Amino acid sequence: MFEVLQNDTLAPNVHRMVIRAPRIAKARQPGQFVIVHPEADGERIPLTIGDADPQAGTITLFIQAVGASTLKIVSTPVGGSLRDVAGPLGKPTEIENWGRVACVGGGLGTAVLYPLAKALAKAGNEVTTIIGGRAKPYIILAEELAACSTELLIATEDGSMGRQGFVTHVLQELIDDPDRRPHAVFAIGPVPMMRAVAEVTRPPGIKTIVSLNPIMIDGTGMCGGCRVKVGEETKFACVDGPEFDGHLVDFGLLMDRLTMYRDSEAKLMADLPEELRDKIIKVKR
């Protein structure tokens, strides 16, 4: 059992949870994830490790409740525990000194971006971080990211925080400015956002790394359910990724495969108690 030591709400239905997992805390590197199996009869959910403290033996997870299982996880109170947490899984981010990099985060992807931005800054990069969301309440970790970035830019769809628009608009301006143009871009967020970022960086040929979160079970390469097409090759996101060259990823296929269980998910949602269901639907639109 993995004890929950902290559970904060960062944005509507977005939680930051600190969990006791000494072995994982010791082994973990930025870019890696865990599989959380909250209870005996639950699903196995892949979640990126946001941070880790090897001394304290803890890891930090950022979780957005988008369905029955993630709701179960975020509803675990401090002092409660998650039945299974396995990891760290996936390949760590290849951290190198690119000189100037842009880190682009959307929605919960911002949380996944955070350890990466920190590691890139530590490696000597000049980090420009661009984060976006629907509106101000959905902008998370702005302070933390500002602390490790040379510059933090925010875009919201309704203009309630930062500039109005999408992260891609901000990124385009950055690229167009020879003094601020990044040598590499790290984009993590909803699939359409990552695809849009890859399209912005493709013409100028800027190396772009994206982090994929397809449907997964074991996270060890055993089932192949998480396969994604990268260039001409089929890759398993759990062991070959989760980070890939954004210019080679077949985003259309990824989005399509993510819909494979839409019917079952809708049924699970329908079976939830009404007040919980409302909670999720309000956030998801």
Place this chain on the structure above:
Amino acid sequence: MKKTLTPKERMAIERVKMPEQDPRHRIGNFEEVNQGLTEEQAIREAQRCLLCKNRPCVAGCPVRVRIPEFLAALAEGNLPEAARILLADNTLPAVCGRVCPQETQCEQVCVRAAKGAPVAVGYLERFVADWALTHPDKVHKEDRPEPTGKKVAIVGSGPAGLTMAGELARKGHAVTLFEALHETGGVLRYGIPEFRLPKHIVDTEVARLQDLGVEIECNVVVGKTVTLAELREEFDAVFVGNGAGLPVMLNIDGENLKGVYSANEYLTRVNLMAAWRNDHPTPIIRGKRVAVIGGGNTAMDAVRTSKRLGADRSIIVYRRTEAEMPARIEEIHHAKEEGIEFILLAAPLEILGNETGWVKGLRCQRMELGEPDASGRCRPVAIEGETFELEVDVVVNAIGTRANPLLTATAPDLKLNKWGNIETDEHGATNLAGVFAGGDIVRGGATVILAMGDGKSAATAIDAFLKQKG
């Protein structure tokens, strides 16, 4: 009780038939197909054993169960003694009694096979093991041996690892089993379906190991959570039995369509994650017409599972003929009884999709048998121009698995063969001192009992290594 039977009397007894669930009923449930023998049936079957001098059955068993001894005790109705012998030789008898291919092992070499039917060793093993599970108070309690103070790490809690754990614990070594998934059992848990191996059997066999003092830690992915090097520092010896958990892909068009599964994923969803139960959240696409590609036990498990999940047509597509199928005869027979269709001498060419990205068909190539290949089986050769299409909505790829590189990728000193399997000597020793390996990570895709045989023989080698280490 009857006094000793004469050989003639023994020869006169006909081989027992395993009571089975009616095929028409069983395709609607996940309960066990084989129902097990009654005590009366079991004793009578045991009396068929001639107690011959050469005992070929023992040599035919990868874990060397003293078959004639336990059968003799059973024939006399002495179940506690039969159980004592069986449990001492086999860590997982209730599993082996269900999934071992006895027809190519102990039963194949049984002297009675020469003239008629061999003794049903598998059924009797299952009977005695099940009796032991339900009569724990009557089974000989094993004394916990004197602790040796030596610590052994076992990577993977599948058949090889569980056997190893039992063997070493009985020798007094402190054993820790590391399992990557959230439940123990490896392929016994995620691979073999409930209707062939009920999961409560695995639970009970694992609990017996815990009674022997075996420590189990789930959610440890060796190679990721800890490395082999770290285990070597912490333990006196390490056994790697992490299986061949990496599906071989078909590498044909349409493989990434929705509705295409590897057998590993399909079976893991159903078995480990209990997708077959309506009260579980695990989703699975319950196809109406399901094609399973392959001819092994995994293919049979997947295709029979699809039937139970409600498919109207469940089809095996295999590139050779039935004679070359690696699946157990019993599984093929059960599959046929359940209305599984067999399309033989056919190889997949392309999975066809509809406009929304779902599987709608499988295009196949007709094959014929050519010259024997390296495996001794005739090589399937395409008949040019002869293709056909099957209308299906789910395709399961059960062509095989390879070594999973997660552990070995972080153990650069460990010697591998060109397929990524760990190289060992005949006792399971790798090139690294104190590191042993067995099961599918060494053999590639093989069977439960061969993995258990590896676990057992490597346990002897590890015990010797630890003694020598002093």
